[in-house]
Amino acid sequence: MAKPTFDTPELKPYQEVPDIPHIEPGAMAHSRPFMAKPEHNESIGYPGELVDNWQEAGVKRLGELVEGSKALRVFLDTCVKCGACTDKCHYFLGTADPKNMPVARQDLLRSVYRRYYTFAGKYFPKLVGAKDFDKEVLDDWYNYFHQCSQCRRCSVFCPYGIDTAEISMAAREVMDSIGVGQKYCNEILGKVHVVGNNLGLPEPALKDTLEGLEEDVEEDTGIPIRFPLDEKGADILLITPSADFFAEPHIDGLIGYAKVFHQAGASWTLSSYASEAANFSMFIGSGANLKKTAQRIRDAAEELGVKRIIVGECGHAWRVAYSFWNTLVGPFDFLDPKYPAPMHIVEYTYDLIQRGVLKLDKEANDHRRITFHDSCNVARASRMGNMPGGQFILPREVLKACANNFYDMPPDTIHEKTFCCGGGGGLLTDDLMELRVKGAMPRMQALKQVVDEYEVNTLVAICAICKTQFAKTLPYYEYPMSMITSLHEVVGDAIQLGSND
Amino acid sequence: MTLSVVYAIFFYAATLFLLVGLARKIAIYARTPAPLKIPTTPAPITKAGVVWRMTKEVTVFRSLFFSNKWIWLFGWMFHVALALVLARHLRYFTEPVWGWVTLIQPFGKYAAFAMIAGLAGLWARRFLVDRVRYITNLSDHLILALLMAIALSGLSIKYLSHTDIVDIKAYVMGLMYFDLQPLPADGFVLLHFSLVIALMIVFPISKLLHAPGLFFSPTRVQVDNPREVRHTAGWTAE
Numbered sequence: 001m002a003k004p005t006f007d008t009p010e011l012k013p014y015q016e017v018p019d020i021p022h023i024e025p026g027a028m029a030h031s032r033p034f035m036a037k038p039e040h041n042e043s044i045g046y047p048g049e050l051v052d053n054w055q056e057a058g059v060k061r062l063g064e065l066v067e068g069s070k071a072l073r074v075f076l077d078t079c080v081k082c083g084a085c086t087d088k089c090h091y092f093l094g095t096a097d098p099k100n101m102p103v104a105r106q107d108l109l110r111s112v113y114r115r116y117y118t119f120a121g122k123y124f125p126k127l128v129g130a131k132d133f134d135k136e137v138l139d140d141w142y143n144y145f146h147q148c149s150q151c152r153r154c155s156v157f158c159p160y161g162i163d164t165a166e167i168s169m170a171a172r173e174v175m176d177s178i179g180v181g182q183k184y185c186n187e188i189l190g191k192v193h194v195v196g197n198n199l200g201l202p203e204p205a206l207k208d209t210l211e212g213l214e215e216d217v218e219e220d221t222g223i224p225i226r227f228p229l230d231e232k233g234a235d236i237l238l239i240t241p242s243a244d245f246f247a248e249p250h251i252d253g254l255i256g257y258a259k260v261f262h263q264a265g266a267s268w269t270l271s272s273y274a275s276e277a278a279n280f281s282m283f284i285g286s287g288a289n290l291k292k293t294a295q296r297i298r299d300a301a302e303e304l305g306v307k308r309i310i311v312g313e314c315g316h317a318w319r320v321a322y323s324f325w326n327t328l329v330g331p332f333d334f335l336d337p338k339y340p341a342p343m344h345i346v347e348y349t350y351d352l353i354q355r356g357v358l359k360l361d362k363e364a365n366d367h368r369r370i371t372f373h374d375s376c377n378v379a380r381a382s383r384m385g386n387m388p389g390g391q392f393i394l395p396r397e398v399l400k401a402c403a404n405n406f407y408d409m410p411p412d413t414i415h416e417k418t419f420c421c422g423g424g425g426g427l428l429t430d431d432l433m434e435l436r437v438k439g440a441m442p443r444m445q446a447l448k449q450v451v452d453e454y455e456v457n458t459l460v461a462i463c464a465i466c467k468t469q470f471a472k473t474l475p476y477y478e479y480p481m482s483m484i485t486s487l488h489e490v491v492g493d494a495i496q497l498g499s500n501d
Numbered sequence: 502m503t504l505s506v507v508y509a510i511f512f513y514a515a516t517l518f519l520l521v522g523l524a525r526k527i528a529i530y531a532r533t534p535a536p537l538k539i540p541t542t543p544a545p546i547t548k549a550g551v552v553w554r555m556t557k558e559v560t561v562f563r564s565l566f567f568s569n570k571w572i573w574l575f576g577w578m579f580h581v582a583l584a585l586v587l588a589r590h591l592r593y594f595t596e597p598v599w600g601w602v603t604l605i606q607p608f609g610k611y612a613a614f615a616m617i618a619g620l621a622g623l624w625a626r627r628f629l630v631d632r633v634r635y636i637t638n639l640s641d642h643l644i645l646a647l648l649m650a651i652a653l654s655g656l657s658i659k660y661l662s663h664t665d666i667v668d669i670k671a672y673v674m675g676l677m678y679f680d681l682q683p684l685p686a687d688g689f690v691l692l693h694f695s696l697v698i699a700l701m702i703v704f705p706i707s708k709l710l711h712a713p714g715l716f717f718s719p720t721r722v723q724v725d726n727p728r729e730v731r732h733t734a735g736w737t738a739e
Contacts, residue, residue: 078714157568161720388543
């Protein structure tokens with residue numbers, strides 16, 4: 001890879017009232033992900049290249065989206081430009097580009113909506129900042145709607161709950177519909193539809209990987225822990241991000257799940273047909289693809305005849321599973337009604353710990369001084385357990401049950417106020433490295449606080465995107481890549497294997 | 502009398518525009534489907550919980566409080582003061598004046614100053630904070646100017662022109678009961694009335710729609726129960 005042509009932001013000591021940068025217009029105007037090739041766009045149902053009547057078609061598509069979405073309708077009308085969101089986006093804090101302020105990002109789309117669909121914008125465009133949908137605006141859309149990780153931090157702080165994620169999803173859908181797609185997301189979605197996972201890992205390769213894992217883990221622990229694939233009649237179908245089959249630190253998480261299942265004596269399986277929890281359709285705001293991708297999972301569950309579906313560590317996938325599956329491909333009336341459908345692996349492990357099924361040795365993790373990164377989609381777009389905020393409590397309780405040294409980052413940077421890792425929302429691609437590094441700054445600053453104060457050496461996450469992003473960006477901030485750890489690796493290391501036999 | 506008639510026509514037209522405009526917008530908000538569950542979590546898991554969440558948002562601007570103390574201070578001050586001032590104005594619309602309206606008269610008087618202070622604070626931010634300056638359109642200044650002018654002209658009626666409010670009340674009651682009375686030809690009164698008419702027209706076609714919009718914001722009003730209750734609407738119901 002080429003040497004970076006940008007400076008990594010300097011980490012200042014964490015302050016409760018953060019330094020807000022002065023705006024630097026155009027600071028990130030050059031940041032632009034690779035565009036999708038025609039075949040990528042076509043494979044997911046969009047025109048290959050910019051269509052001839054793109055202005056007209058784009059405006060029309062925008063109108064259709066607003067008509068079909070209460071959120072867009074309300075969000076486009078109600079913003080009063082109070083400025084409460086302006087200092088809440090990690091990309092703004094890291095880049096100082098004013099178009100990375102949530103309201104300004106929304107305004108890129110709002111100005112076009114106003115021009116074509118509101119009285120004031122049609123007759124007094126200058127007065128309300130309405131703009132024609134021209135090439136310059138389209139370029140701004142492409143650049144800056146790919147500088148939003150759809151993390152929803154702004155929606156927490158907005159007095160009306162305006163969620164920039166919804167706006168940025170709509171903008172990407174409009175662009176896709178006129179043939180302007182982003183390579184990373186669209187290429188990956190094409191693979192899921194054909195092969196079943198983001199990596200394009202076919203069934204034989206997946207089988208090999210899992211068999212290899214079984215051998216490695218047995219060598220390591222002396223215990224035959226299984227990684228079953230396509231086993232009909234298993235009780236549990238595990239749907240996990242395909243990164244878990246492939247790379248550190250993800251794969252250690254997968255080993256952790258397997259140890260948990262083994263220790264619980266559970267009958268479980270993976271599916272080669274639905275070997276992906278991720279659903280990038282959400283990032284590009286494509287309802288049709290969202291449903292199609294989710295349908296694979298339902299089909300696999302029915303085909304295998306399982307009783308429960310459990311979802312592995314992945315942020316946006318958990319949002320899609322928890323919040324959208326029932327709507328898109330439900331009802332899940334063929335599953336055992338005793339269990340929530342779907343269930344998060346952390347809910348599953350937490351429940352086993354509560355019932356005393358897992359014997360855990362906390363001291364096995366004494367070399368770790370742990371902090372936990374709340375992934376945005378888990379924190380602000382889903383839940384775990386049966387009370388609001390369970391998504392914050394359960395993972396921490398699991399960690400505390402498995403390790404002695406746990407320290408939270410400052411309160412304004414965790415729970416629903418968590419900072420995105422900087423790589424979510426379909427931005428986890430090398431062509432956006434500058435954005436990713438700068439967007440990671442607020443999280444890194446909070447991490448620095450616990451590193452300096454508590455000598456934290458382990459950053460635990462439950463999201464494949466967060467894990468990949470941190471593995472890549474930690475070194476820019478002079479922290480070792482190995483700091484980033486799967487939650488279920490910590491669990492797996494604490495489990496006393498065989499103690500139930 | 503010409504003046505009375507002209508203003509009466511404008512008042513009736515503006516009232517009609519405001520009511521029809523708002524009703525139309527509210528109908529559109531209510532009718533537009535929310536295809537997916539998107540509450541910003543942690544969110545209430547019951548309807549009663551959502552009512553409580555919204556009560557806090559509407560009465561104390563909870564999210565804004567945790568977001569930015571200056572905007573909260575000025576914004577909340579302005580809105581509460583506005584509510585008091587509006588309540589105080591009920592005395593022009595009721596005969597006999599309701600007991601509680603009489604009770605709040607002295608508070609309403611001071612609220613006008615708080616309203617101006619709040620508006621001034623919000624307006625100052627549009628010049629002084631570079632981030633807010635960047636997102637401000639001409640229309641944002643104009644709405645603040647309009648509200649400020651309404652407040653100042655109202656105060657002027659009270660403290661500068663000493664117009665007989667009995668005449669004003671007679672005119673307003675006349676409008677309500679379609680029995681037109683003469684309008685006191687005082688400059689501040691005419692200005693105040695003109696500006697209020699302008700505000701009524703601007704309301705349903707501007708960002709002032711945040712008032713009804715808030716109650717339809719899916720991130721705030723949806724119940725967090727997607728696993729328990731299957732939600733479908735719009736394209737997800739097809």
